[in-house]
Amino acid sequence: MVSQGTNSIIWRFFLPIVIASLFTPNFIYAKQSKIIGLKMNVIDRCWRPNPEWRRQRYQLATCSVGYAGKMTNNIGDDLIHYKVIDPTDDPINPRPGTLRYGASVIQGKVWIKFQRDMKIRLEKPLLISSFTTIDGRGVNVNIADNACLMIYKATNIIIHGIRIHHCKAQAPGMVMGPNGKVITLGQVDGDAIRLVTASKIWIDHNTLYDCEDGLLDVTRGSTNVTVSNNWFRDQDKVMLLGHDDGYVRDQDMKVTVVYNHFGPNCNQRMPRIRYGYAHVANNFYQGWLQYAIGGSTEPSLKSEANLFIAPIAGNKEVTWRKSTHTNMNKWEFHSVRDVFENGASFTETKGGHVRKPNYSIEQSFEVSDAKSVRSLTMWSGALRCSKTSIC
Structure with a gap:
C-alpha cells in the first residue's frame, strides 16, 4: 500500500x-x-491539421479540387521563396521586397509570403505572373482602397489568405506586366480579382467585400478555375463568369465554386454565368436582394447540395435568367440535393439530363450533404491563424 x-x-x-x-x-x-x-471540408483537411504547416507551406498546392486540379506545377526544386517586407507600391519600377516585385517581376515558380501584418494600397492593378502563389497565412494582409488584382494571360496561380476590399476603378496607364515588362493597361472597372484569358487558377480562403464593381470576374476565355472557402460579403455584383453575351469563346469556361460563404448584404451574381459551365456545390447563401444565381446566353449550371436562405422580405427566388427569343430553350439550370430555407425556391430547367462536371481523378471530390454546409463553410474567408501552430 x-x-x-x-x-x-x-x-x-x-x-x-x-x-x-x-x-x-x-x-x-x-x-x-x-x-x-x-x-473540415476536403480542402482544409488536407493541410490545416498539420501543426508544421508554416514550415511546410507548399503542401497547400496538393489540396485543391475542382477544375483547377492539383496545383503541383507551382512547387518543386526550382521554387523561388519570396517574402514581402515592404507594403509600398511602384507600378512601373517596383522595389525588391514589395508585393509587385515578387508577383510581376520575378519569373518562374514563386511562392510569396509576408513578413508581418500589412495594408497594401496598390497604385495600379497588380498583374500576377504564371506559376505564382500569394500566401497570406499567418498574418493579416489587406489589399485595399485603390487598385486590386488582375490575372492577365497567365496560368497556374494560387491566391490564398488575403483580404481584398474597397477596390476602385482605374484609368488607363503604364504598369509592370505579368512577364516582367512594362505594358499599357486600359480602363479597369474596380474588381477585387479579375481573370482575363487565364487558366488553372485557384482562389481560396480570401475575404472580399465592398468594391466599386465586382468581387470576382472570370472573363475572356478564362477556364479551369476553382473558387473555394472564400467569404464574399457587402457587395452588389459578386461574381461574374463570362465576359459578355457576344464573347463566344467563354463557352469553354469551366468553374468550380465550392465551400464559399455568400453574405450578408450581397445583392446578385453569386455567380452570374454567361456561356460555359459552373459546378456550384456546398456553398452557404446568407440571403440576397435581386437573386443568388443568374445567367444569360446559354449558361450551364449544376447547383449541388448548397444551403439557400432566402431574405426575410423581398425576392425568395434563387435564380434569374436573362432570356431572348434566340436562347430561351438553351438553358441548363439544375438543382440537385440543395436545401432551401425561409421560403427560398429554385426554378429548374425542365426535361433533359443534369450535366456532370466530368472531373478528372485529381479534380474530383465528394459533395457533402447540404445539411453539413454550415460546418463546411464556418471557416470561409482569410483564416486568423494563431501565433502557435493552429490555423
Whole structure:
C-alpha cells in the first residue's frame, strides 16, 4: 500500500509534466482537431491539421479540387521563396521586397509570403505572373482602397489568405506586366480579382467585400478555375463568369465554386454565368436582394447540395435568367440535393439530363450533404491563424 506521503511526492513530480503537456501548442491543437476535424471540408483537411504547416507551406498546392486540379506545377526544386517586407507600391519600377516585385517581376515558380501584418494600397492593378502563389497565412494582409488584382494571360496561380476590399476603378496607364515588362493597361472597372484569358487558377480562403464593381470576374476565355472557402460579403455584383453575351469563346469556361460563404448584404451574381459551365456545390447563401444565381446566353449550371436562405422580405427566388427569343430553350439550370430555407425556391430547367462536371481523378471530390454546409463553410474567408501552430 502506498502511503499518503509517497502519493504526495509522486504527484509533485508528475504535476509539472502534466501542466506542461496541457499547455503546449501541439496538445492544444490536437484537442481542437479532435473537435473540429470531422467537420473540415476536403480542402482544409488536407493541410490545416498539420501543426508544421508554416514550415511546410507548399503542401497547400496538393489540396485543391475542382477544375483547377492539383496545383503541383507551382512547387518543386526550382521554387523561388519570396517574402514581402515592404507594403509600398511602384507600378512601373517596383522595389525588391514589395508585393509587385515578387508577383510581376520575378519569373518562374514563386511562392510569396509576408513578413508581418500589412495594408497594401496598390497604385495600379497588380498583374500576377504564371506559376505564382500569394500566401497570406499567418498574418493579416489587406489589399485595399485603390487598385486590386488582375490575372492577365497567365496560368497556374494560387491566391490564398488575403483580404481584398474597397477596390476602385482605374484609368488607363503604364504598369509592370505579368512577364516582367512594362505594358499599357486600359480602363479597369474596380474588381477585387479579375481573370482575363487565364487558366488553372485557384482562389481560396480570401475575404472580399465592398468594391466599386465586382468581387470576382472570370472573363475572356478564362477556364479551369476553382473558387473555394472564400467569404464574399457587402457587395452588389459578386461574381461574374463570362465576359459578355457576344464573347463566344467563354463557352469553354469551366468553374468550380465550392465551400464559399455568400453574405450578408450581397445583392446578385453569386455567380452570374454567361456561356460555359459552373459546378456550384456546398456553398452557404446568407440571403440576397435581386437573386443568388443568374445567367444569360446559354449558361450551364449544376447547383449541388448548397444551403439557400432566402431574405426575410423581398425576392425568395434563387435564380434569374436573362432570356431572348434566340436562347430561351438553351438553358441548363439544375438543382440537385440543395436545401432551401425561409421560403427560398429554385426554378429548374425542365426535361433533359443534369450535366456532370466530368472531373478528372485529381479534380474530383465528394459533395457533402447540404445539411453539413454550415460546418463546411464556418471557416470561409482569410483564416486568423494563431501565433502557435493552429490555423
